[in-house]
Amino acid sequence: DTGVSQNPRHKITKRGQNVTFRCDPISEHNRLYWYRQTLGQGPEFLTYFQNEAQLEKSRLLSDRFSAERPKGSFSTLEIQRTEQGDSAMYLCASSHPRQDNEQFFGPGTRLTVL
Amino acid sequence: AQRVTQPEKLLSVFKGAPVELKCNYSYSGSPELFWYVQYSRQRLQLLLRHISRESIKGFTADLNKGETSFHLKKPFAQEEDSAMYYCANTGGSYIPTFGRGTSLIVHP
Numbered sequence: 001d002t003g004v005s006q007n008p009r010h011k012i013t014k015r016g017q018n019v020t021f022r023c024d025p026i027s028e029h030n031r032l033y034w035y036r037q038t039l040g041q042g043p044e045f046l047t048y049f050q051n052e053a054q055l056e057k058s059r060l061l062s063d064r065f066s067a068e069r070p071k072g073s074f075s076t077l078e079i080q081r082t083e084q085g086d087s088a089m090y091l092c093a094s095s096h097p098r099q100d101n102e103q104f105f106g107p108g109t110r111l112t113v114l
Numbered sequence: 115a116q117r118v119t120q121p122e123k124l125l126s127v128f129k130g131a132p133v134e135l136k137c138n139y140s141y142s143g144s145p146e147l148f149w150y151v152q153y154s155r156q157r158l159q160l161l162l163r164h165i166s167r168e169s170i171k172g173f174t175a176d177l178n179k180g181e182t183s184f185h186l187k188k189p190f191a192q193e194e195d196s197a198m199y200y201c202a203n204t205g206g207s208y209i210p211t212f213g214r215g216t217s218l219i220v221h222p
Contacts, residue, residue: 003157004157031208033209040123040214040215041214041215042118042120042200042202042212042213042214042215043158043200043212044212045209045210045211048208048209050208056209091158093158095208101146101204101208102148102160102163103148103150103158103160103210104159105157105158105159106157107157108157
């Protein structure tokens with residue numbers, strides 16, 4: 001297991017297009033998180049899954065954002081009708097309760113909306 | 115709402131100097147505090163957490179509930195300590211609130 005992986009690493013899109021990102025957590029980590037990080041800021045929580053259930057969503061997550069984790073393993077984050085303000089680094093992290101809620105982060109997907 | 119404040123965006127020191135990265139939190143319950151570090155071109159990773167009371171890479175952090183602080187300290191900074199440092203509070207839930215980060219630069 002090489003840790004949390006995210007694909008793609010970079011995405012450039014035009015305003016109005018839809019994009020989808022994928023996150024593969026560490027095996028057996030039942031919790032999976034999505035964050036957004038912009039320049040000069042720390043990671044901002046977007047949403048959180050425990051197994052396949054989406055338990056919490058931030059108010060930052062507008063109707064254009066949707067996330068799924070259908071089998072409790074990998075997760076996807078989709079942004080519809082992208083806007084320039086969506087440009088950011090999107091981070092995924094996973095954790096397991098036996099590891100005291102330590103978050104293991106992926107490398108992130110950098111989204112640029114032109 | 116929970117807040118984690120890291121007042122310094124940038125901290126610049128010389129090798130061998132002591133370092134203190136400040137973190138203050140606002141939370142009425144029992145905090146669960148972490149320091150995460152991101153070295154250049156690497157992913158964010160845990161440095162230490164308050165419940166384990168351990169020293170990692172020479173860094174320590176003590177929770178001060180009276181001052182609602184969790185400052186990160188190291189007596190003698192090394193060049194390899196140069197990185198972004200983020201303080202986070204999970205207290206009461208599984209969802210961490212992160213500070214904006216402090217960039218530590220250690221000059222030779």
